[in-house]
Amino acid sequence: MATTEKKEKPKKVTPLLELPKCSKTTPSPDPDEYGDMITVVVGSGEEMRKFYTYKGLLAHYSTYFKAALKDEWREGASKTVELKEDNPEVFKAFFHWIHTGKLYFALDASGKIPLSQMLICEIFVFGDARGSPDLCNTAIDVLLQKTHQEWRVPLAEAPYVYQNTLPGSALRKFLVDDAVETYRFERLSDPSQREHELLRWPQEFLAEIVVAFVALGSTPIPSSAGYGTLSYNKNNWVTYIKPLICSRYHDHPAPPA
Template sequence: VHKELLTAASPFFAAALNSTFAEGTNQAVTLPEEKPEIFEWFLQWLYTGSLTIPHANGNHQGSPKYFLLIDLYALSDRLLTTPLSNQILTTIARLSEATNSVPTPSDTWILYDNIRENSPLRTLILDLFAYKKTDKLLETHKDEWHPKFLRELVVKLKRPGPEAIERHRLEAWRPRSWSCTRACEGCKDTLKPGSSADKCVLCEKAFCSECL
């Protein structure tokens, strides 16, 4: 692999190969935990600038093998290759739309065990499930979904949409003490004293910043 390409695309490799540590001295970086096929996919992107989906990237039902893209995203996130990460997000969104599919239960375990919290990929997949109204799929699927994924999806589904928010006349509000606080109308989390929130001047319903 050409060093110039690696260091230009990846701050991770740039820091490692230009350091005074063993990696910089030996001009070699070992990634023992990475899957060879996923790293080869990364190299394909590195040399072409495009993300080509393998023809075999589908299961027996014809749905995309999202776990491969999730694995590639995890690698890209560790290597700090933001352009690749963004391409993966776009690819997953397009595949989901084109095939009318969403990731499987086993995919959610990879997503929540291997992908960092607050990652754009987690947000995207939650959005896909919420948009496609997959509540029946969740109830009838025989495999087990990651429990944290289910909790975050339930919270997202309960949050009010833009139209519901627009019906309120909101103003900035902070609960001064536990006695005057209340639960967010969207996610139902209790608003802690001193936390930033908004409250409707008419009905006095409150919303946390994440639900607005």
């Protein structure tokens, strides 16, 4: 008698969290100002990739490219920029963003954001280093959406973030806030795991978490109400965090005089 295999039910994926639009996003450039085509060579060896885009787009969204592509510099004259130390996957997201306003083309087949939390952190760092605050703001938004989908605090990414950002960084602030608001630090209460846990995270990160907890005092964390019921806790976190995104995590540089 033939046996009927039980089909596994597909895992339920959290729908993409809709975020309020930032009113201070840099407007798109006039297509008449796109200018010449530029070649950007990213990475080295077998990982090297070439991207072709407009000078005006690069300069509009990045102060680094705006300076590098001046006619008097070698890159501007040759219409080629080399970024040998950069990750091609990071630049691919930047390339996609300057053309579409999004870091990726579409959600994957399961409905998830097709970027890892680490890659999103790398995109933020790239934007920070290349003078592109709007890219950083977009990376923060996508990291928040990814965190909501996975319901995972990006703690493993903390060492990379603290090695590649400065104090006061919005990305550092998000990691600290997310840890304080939604993580329970159960392993720290276990003496056999405490030392390992303390060594895996940057000391600055731990210090900022302590400061954040002290600042709370006896005030409950709004997003933690109903802890123990995952969906309820997630809903509280979303309600709490949405109004704070733009003011707390976005960089809005003053317009040029």
